[in-house]
Amino acid sequence: MARELMKGNIAIAEAAVRAGLQAYFGYPITPQTELLEYLSQRMVELGRIFLQAESEIAAINMVYGAASTGVRVMTSSSSPGISLMQEGFSYLAGAQLPCVVVDVMRGGPGLGNILPSQGDYFQVTRSAGHGDFHPIVLAPASVQEAIDFTVLAFDLAEQYRHLVMVVADGQIGQMMEPAELPSMREVQTVGPDWALTGARGRPKRLISSIYMLGEEGEAFNRQVQARLQLIKSREQRCFEYQTEDAELLVIGYGTAGRIAYTAVEAARAAGLKVGLLRPQTLWPFPEERISTLSDSIRACLVVEMNAGQMIDDVRLAIGGQVPVDFYGRMGGVVPMPDDILAAIEETYARMTVRVRA
Amino acid sequence: MARELMKGNIAIAEAAVRAGLQAYFGYPITPQTELLEYLSQRMVELGRIFLQAESEIAAINMVYGAASTGVRVMTSSSSPGISLMQEGFSYLAGAQLPCVVVDVMRGGPGLGNILPSQGDYFQVTRSAGHGDFHPIVLAPASVQEAIDFTVLAFDLAEQYRHLVMVVADGQIGQMMEPAELPSMREVQTVGPDWALTGARGRPKRLISSIYMLGEEGEAFNRQVQARLQLIKSREQRCFEYQTEDAELLVIGYGTAGRIAYTAVEAARAAGLKVGLLRPQTLWPFPEERISTLSDSIRACLVVEMNAGQMIDDVRLAIGGQVPVDFYGRMGGVVPMPDDILAAIEETYARMTVRVRA
Amino acid sequence: MVATLIPPIEMDVIYERPTALSPVHTHYCPGCTHGIAHRLLAECLDELGLREQTVLIAPVGCSVFIYNYFEVDSCVAPHGRAPAVATGVKRVLPDRIVVTYQGDGDLVSIGAGEVLHAAARGERITTVFINNAVYGMTGGQMAPTTLPGQKTTSSPAGRDIRMTGNPIRMSEVIAQLGGAVYVVRRSLHDVANIRKAKKAILTALKVQMAGLGFSLVELLSTCPTNWGMSPPEAMEWVERHMVPVFPLGDFKVTDAVKDL
Amino acid sequence: MVATLIPPIEMDVIYERPTALSPVHTHYCPGCTHGIAHRLLAECLDELGLREQTVLIAPVGCSVFIYNYFEVDSCVAPHGRAPAVATGVKRVLPDRIVVTYQGDGDLVSIGAGEVLHAAARGERITTVFINNAVYGMTGGQMAPTTLPGQKTTSSPAGRDIRMTGNPIRMSEVIAQLGGAVYVVRRSLHDVANIRKAKKAILTALKVQMAGLGFSLVELLSTCPTNWGMSPPEAMEWVERHMVPVFPLGDFKVTDAVKDL
Amino acid sequence: MTSGTIVIDQERCKGCGLCPTVCPQHVIHLLDDQLNARGYHPAALVDPEGHCTGCGICAVICPDVCITVYREARAARRPVMA
Amino acid sequence: MTSGTIVIDQERCKGCGLCPTVCPQHVIHLLDDQLNARGYHPAALVDPEGHCTGCGICAVICPDVCITVYREARAARRPVMA
Amino acid sequence: MQKEFLFAGFGGQGVMFAGQLLAHAAMSAGLEVTWIPSYGPEMRGGTAHCFVVISDSPIGSPISKHPQAAVVFNNPSFARYEPIVAAGGVLAYNSTLITQSSQRTDILLLPVPATQIADEVGDLRLANVVMLGAVLTAFPALPLDIIKRALEEHLPERRRHLLPLNLQALEAGAAHAQRFVQPA
Amino acid sequence: MQKEFLFAGFGGQGVMFAGQLLAHAAMSAGLEVTWIPSYGPEMRGGTAHCFVVISDSPIGSPISKHPQAAVVFNNPSFARYEPIVAAGGVLAYNSTLITQSSQRTDILLLPVPATQIADEVGDLRLANVVMLGAVLTAFPALPLDIIKRALEEHLPERRRHLLPLNLQALEAGAAHAQRFVQPA
């Protein structure tokens, strides 16, 4: 396939279609609305299911229903809408249903604004609803990654019977970049052996998340935790740039990570031994790689478009071995390469002083 | 006042009344429903406002409206209902409205069950909605603390114009214990200078969380973060037992912490140098005290009724200085003192071996 | 005590358990008419031969365990969201029969938006709506269908309509919506009404089989436990107090439905 | 260009900006009738002397910034939740006037449950409901009020009623609810109708002042931008296409209201 | 005139007392002196003189589907719920 | 017959073109050759012969409340929106 | 010393009230105490139970895996709780209704024909108080007098006139249990 | 080398299309490129802008605090963006509509009577293409030929018949700008 100039939101939508999306349910919200709009045409053309729900809550519950039948299903929203879906996420996790949720994050809290943000990090990685679970969270930093991760999201969702989120921000959603789409996959026709299809000639099936007795509840949770451990051991992903000999490791994901790339390039040009690690999975967090790198680095700088959320994961991965600095912008502000470069220089200077002292 | 035998849910309700609760909005959900039921009688008797909302979403938005007028207002729910309130929490935070939310946690994810749990730790401490904020989170371990923390919650909410959560579990909600209620406070009649009351003879006022421009959004978020820092520096609270000379520090909150107390008592009786730290504020987490103690202890055991959530905060506070073990029960199972004692003994043994080696 | 389950010789079985019902005990309180509603639905599934192509959406409410009681595929929806879940299922499986079974708290209170929109869209699903004027499962709080003056655990002095309004007649509301083609209210308080209720469920399922649109059967039902009455008293209470507030009748039967 | 704002000598001011409106520019598109609705509400507040005792609840939608335009206390509700927020305010301040201003996406789609219940409870609030058959703010997606066949950015081939149902006539639905005492639909598409719309808002506010219950005025409104029309064309489109689907009229006027 | 009879699954019966109130022949009674395993006084057919007609009305009201109804073989079948 | 006139706040005007369509005297026009600071062609009263009656209809339709309406002092006041 | 009681039976058998009475009594005796019910839908149509823990130092768990005293009112509760009574503990059961029996030799088995005794006292519903009197005789966590005072204070208004009968039932239960208790 | 363009004007002035054209051209030239609009309600009735960044290596930020080239179509955009053009950069502005002026001496000021030129070419709406021709002459990030090919490929169907006029407008803009550019 040739590279095309594509908007992030549209690219995600088309990638989902090609990955075999059979049903989409969503509710408009800036800055992801083009995704829904695109699918309102595309899915109908293909004879697949598109339905604009009356709310985000309805959308996630339609997703829950459709996922119960074993097909590939998706919804998309942005921060306030994601908040409204929390109960639904928890039910999906409790019922072990695969599905894909796209969150094109915007500035918060509250109504906030429609500018790019990474303010939902905690919400998506830590507690996408009550109870113990984590969605798999993929964080693209370019339109190409948005495409690739959307496809991956469906595969992981199905493989692990798990909720997978693709978490971008308004900038990635709105930006056009050249990127290549995968070819169209066949839509699956035979569903998995837990899917609801009517109990014709087989025992009845149940999709639920009730475990009335503590023992049942615990047994189920153990199973979930075991699956999460498996995912953790297998699916940590990150992109690295000049980390081999880096003394200062910059860590940022999505847009912040991409902009940090430019800053790291500039820092290298200025002779600073700086590297970049850009987590591509936010959950599972690439802690192994960071932990390994923490043996060779002398400091770390976390860059986020929020008040400091992933920094907890970085600290946990590093375990106190080296100091972790933070540079963050909030409320819809996107840092510029210069800003990050300045933060790099500051941390770098401090790091050098520290060693001298 | 004399001690009375009181159920946790009722104690919280009556404590709120005595702290000056002027309006309550809620939706029934086990295991907190008695709280709502009690107030349906009590508030009406007192001529105050009680309204059963049509849903948790309506409830939290009624709270938002009532809080806008500057009065003391509360809602209560349990895990799935708390998930549904996430957007509302974020709006409350974005609009800087004081209010109190009680979460009597139950087993999850999904519908789960109605047994005691601590599965909402991440949800309440990390991301009670999209965007960057943390509610103040108080975690009582007894009916008496449930009373005291409810009163404290209102005071903190007002002092910081902030969302305060009282987070218990089904066991604390359902249990009767002797406890003492505070005396009735006067209900405030003059509202704060930001309250909506109709713009009579003064400039109009606005309660909102819109910050259309990134700079505005960032400035607002800075203000929020500064407030959170202030709270962090002032409001960390915990209960300690035999920590002075402890080599193994057990950390648990709420019901888990209370049961751990018995286990620590037993361990001490068996000659083990074990202490207990029971966080009373989950946010801000009592990291200072734990960090201090981490200089004198040799290991740490975190006990929770979930798959391990607070353990992140403990690890962050300890910063890798000593190993942190975990004992958790999930899905509505409450650990018994014996279970925790066994976990203590195991960690203790490992700790001793480690030193010998 | 040993139950006598040996059939009398030389007699025909006139009535026996529908096969769509699982052979298990239910958790319902004695005399709770949820059980009657279950049986009627099961009989209809049997008669129409739908058991193997039905997906049942359970609510959160006393009937949350309905999946234990029916020999069909089922799915437990979050509280109030059954119509949205059903929409998801039905859109993917348009040739299956999708039934939601919901209480008044579930359908009228927290889930008002979802049922309203499913009806408006004309989702080809069937909703069995059990109106017992109370939140049964959580211990008898006021519902939007609680009668004026009715005492509940959250309206201890009786429902005060000045503060909480009059009961919502949801069938009448839903009948307003374009996509709803069959909307009726029946009652389970005596044998004659139970027979009418069954006919309505049968029609509702046929409406779905014919793909005509959204169908809803509201059933006035008892909650002896939370009403603090014996089951026979509860039946009488439905007749004397609920029926006047929730009149039985057909609120929408489109021509296409009449032609069925 | 300098605007001439000097009043002509020896003439009386027959019409000028209501004082309840703030002296600022609005962000609305040219010809958007949100502006007319604002003005009418402001005139009514002025005439009834309510400006200083009103709390206005803004929705999420194009009118989210309404608080900039009115000289009253206001509060921005989450999308669809204005009636719940208004309930919170009104219960605490029963002697203030609480008005929600909501679009059709806000009120009919995501917020259907909240408005339905506020109406059922008979909350003593007033809702101004701007029906422009589209989600204006987010760029023109289909709303539950979008007309059959109408092209929007999420129904690019025109609204397909087989898949999405017919438009919801929300006033008719709300009129079914006990606590709603004044529910009418008016239009803003020409001068005569604008005048009627104002009368309705005035009545709705009086209903609230008298504490009679829930009042709602639906206003058919334009969205020239997302309809892809000039403002005059949009006015005509309302008359020719919207009014037939959303008939103007009084859906509920209780006797107490008539007596006002 | 034993034209019909019923069999009550007494372990399933919750003693709700509805069937006794509807039986036109008054041949069903709760056994006040017996408890089944789940603690209920079950209903029983007490029909020494064979008054039960097999009308099925009891089965129509039973919320717990405890009642199977029989009628004399020759009688034309009329489904109870038709 | 100058019985009335209007003043249009042209900086506030968005050139929507509604007032010209409703004025019974056809004395309002958009200035196609002028743009205000916000990029709109504002409306203007073009009434050299004083046809404006001060009827206020233009003010009734203006979504941006740009129009103030005046009428000869002696004329009995009739509020536009009464 | 911590003393753990379990009360279990059908809803309506007064199980919760018996537990609460004990808890009130413990509180007025100046002891630490917790009472906790089983709650929620699993109660519906099934059995209900509550735990009471009494102690002279802070109580950790209000629930016990192996209560020292179990007071059971029906067959299902007997089946469920008989195995978990702590060794050396007491299993008091309403032998009017319970037809099962125990093989355990490490606990004191205390059959109490409570319904029958209550009937004799004059009110079938007093079986719960009979059982309380009995269990406290076999497992004397609190003196009976304190229970009597608790009865006086906490009998619900509408049953206040039954106080004398309640006291009688308590005594009768105690008297019955006396037989099973080793002479002090 | 990274080249950053800002296009800004009223909605409807073709600002977005001019930027996209440039982005398409850059892509077909085998370069890295990003295009990003301002989006959402703040556009309503206000100004719209987009950034285009072209580079031969991966692009970090699609937005720039100090773009090297700003192409502005109206007064508000001039006011807002004139101060932020990078030193040494170009500020191209539609001088038919813009009445403001700049005091900056560290950038190339490029007044283009674009609306007038477009009118002369035959279609007022082509002012955006005129501006693009002009700015690419003053700040030659891409050869004009590639833009022409992009026009051929990306002109929307319903305006395809205007391709010759578009090419003319591009040329006319370039020709006008030639005067301001130092002879190579």
Ligand SMILES: Cc1ncc(C[n+]2csc(CCOP(=O)(O)OP(=O)(O)O)c2C)c(N)n1
């Ligand atoms: C989000 C959420 N809120 C509240 C609850 C608690 N809850 C469970 S069932 C129920 C009400 C059930 O009432 P109804 O729908 O009338 O059913 P019934 O039990 O009367 O048949 C409630 C409020 C819940 N499980 N989830």
Ligand SMILES: Cc1ncc(C[n+]2csc(CCOP(=O)(O)OP(=O)(O)O)c2C)c(N)n1
């Ligand atoms: C929870 C949530 N979902 C979605 C949105 C995005 N959103 C903002 S306004 C709007 C629709 C507005 O349409 P309407 O209510 O008809 O108002 P209009 O703009 O047409 O006046 C939507 C979907 C949001 N802000 N919050």
Ligand code: SF4
């Ligand atoms: S609580 Fe009420 S609705 Fe629920 S099972 Fe019991 S009687 Fe039926």
Ligand code: SF4
């Ligand atoms: S988008 Fe539509 S509703 Fe919104 S301001 Fe513009 S014309 Fe009005």
Ligand code: SF4
């Ligand atoms: S079948 Fe008829 S007559 Fe026989 S027991 Fe039942 S109700 Fe009575």
Ligand code: SF4
């Ligand atoms: S109706 Fe059924 S459950 Fe009730 S008493 Fe009769 S047989 Fe038993």
Ligand code: SF4
């Ligand atoms: S006041 Fe009447 S006549 Fe005068 S300009 Fe306005 S509409 Fe025309």
Ligand code: SF4
């Ligand atoms: S109606 Fe108002 S905004 Fe529109 S053209 Fe006339 S004066 Fe301008």
Ligand SMILES: [Mg+2]
């Ligand atoms: Mg109910």
Ligand SMILES: [Mg+2]
């Ligand atoms: Mg709209």
